[in-house]
Amino acid sequence: MERKDLLSFQQVRFTYDEEAGTRPALQGISFTVKEGEFLCMLGHNGSGKSTVAKLANALLVPDSGTVLVDGADTKDPEKQLEIRKTVGIVFQNPDNQIVASIVEEDVAFGPENLCLPPEEIRRRVDDALKAVDMYDYRLQETYCLSGGQKQRVAIAGMIAMRPKCVIFDEPTAMLDPKGRRSILGTIKALNRDFGLTVVLITHFMEEAAAADRVIVLDDGKILLEGSPREVFSHTDTLVSSGLEVPDTAKLCYELNRRGVPMPADVLTEDEFTGAFLKLLKENGA
Ligand SMILES: Nc1ncnc2c1ncn2[C@@H]1O[C@H](COP(=O)(O)OP(=O)(O)OP(=O)(O)O)[C@@H](O)[C@H]1O
Ligand SMILES: [Mg+2]
Structure with a gap:
């Protein structure tokens, strides 16, 4: 059965400050992400990756073109709440995403704001902590966790909201190699075992090898798109776009x-x- 498009960018242009005459952050990009897919987005600094993330959950809306999330247009104010429930973003710095001093309280924060019944919250918190392999730490204080563990708690807090898609915006950028491996493993498992649709934004080429498909952004345009193998075979293009192969x-x-x-x-x-x-x-x- 053909899987449906969960995200669809159609000729999307976006400029942060048009009046100041800044260059467009995105210059008319089109791509889709299918339900259950693991897409990796690569690109040098300032190529537009985080802008894509913000457009995908309606934090920004395009100047022209269309972003559809599960069929809903991000420009429609009545759909924006639903869109933010469908697509979550996990950011670089876990310290900015953790709000409570105890692990399980932190993970419960999102579901509590959805006003769910207490037993449903409990179930979601436990499931989310198990999914990121942090269940044994549920009663620990968040400040004494390692960077990688904190990021796993932040991811648990996100998936406890049960989004269909999570965009990970350089989730390993602040971690040591061990933390990076653990987060990449968690992301792969969420995609494979729970069918979470994943968009992984990263600088690290080797992380892209785990994805079904790779998109390389360069100055707000799509430079390359294909399987990791196809994309990595264009070594000269990647190197000249400032990426580490x-x-x-x-x-x-x-x-x-x-x-x-x-x-x-x-x-x-x-x-x-x-x-x-x-x-x-x-x-x-
Ligand atoms: N809030 C903002 N106001 C003005 N310009 C911005 C803003 N955020 C990003 N930009 C500009 O838009 C372009 C794309 O930025 P974006 O943050 O999407 O890139 P990125 O690929 O995520 O970069 P990085 O790897 O550094 O995170 C850059 O030229 C950047 O300077
Ligand atoms: Mg960014």
Whole structure:
């Protein structure tokens, strides 16, 4: 069965301050995200990624073009509340998103504001904490958690609202490598096990490998779109747009340039080793 579009951007243009003559942050971009999909959005600083996030949950509305969320137009004031329930955003800094001193109270904050019955709140808080693997910490004080744990609590608070889609806006930018891995694992699991539609905005190319599809933004326009493999095979385009390419992809690119016929779509270290060994065998080494 064809999955329906949960997010649809159609020729969206947006400028923060038109009167001041600033350049458009988005210059007419079109893309869709299907229900249940895991999309990764990459782009250098100022390319328009966070603007996409804010347009997707009606914090901003386009100057021209249309943003549809589950069929509802973000320009329609009567739909905006529903749109914000459908699409949530998790930001970079967990400290700005945590509001209570005890983990479970923090996660309960959103559902309480939805005026749900207490037993429903309890169920949602427990489910959300289990989903991000923080249930054992439910009675802990939030200030003594690590950055990665705090971010998982912030994610739990978001999914306790039961949005259909969550946009993660550089959720690992402030974390150490361990925290980054744990958050990426949590995001993957929410998508795979709970069918959450995910848009992951990141600077880290290797995080994009987990996604179904990748969109690369460059100065408010879509530069590349495709599977991680397809996108990473355009190493020269990525590098000239100021993005860090995974080491394996970079190595393949350099080998190719020097006449060694490595495949262009190698992503992991294992794949690199496999392709390289195959090449050596073919050449009688
Ligand atoms: N509140 C604002 N007022 C004016 N201009 C803004 C505002 N927010 C963003 N911009 C500008 O809009 C453009 C796109 O910004 P945006 O924050 O969407 O980029 P980004 O890809 O998220 O960047 P980063 O990687 O730094 O988070 C940039 O040129 C930025 O300077
Ligand atoms: Mg941003």
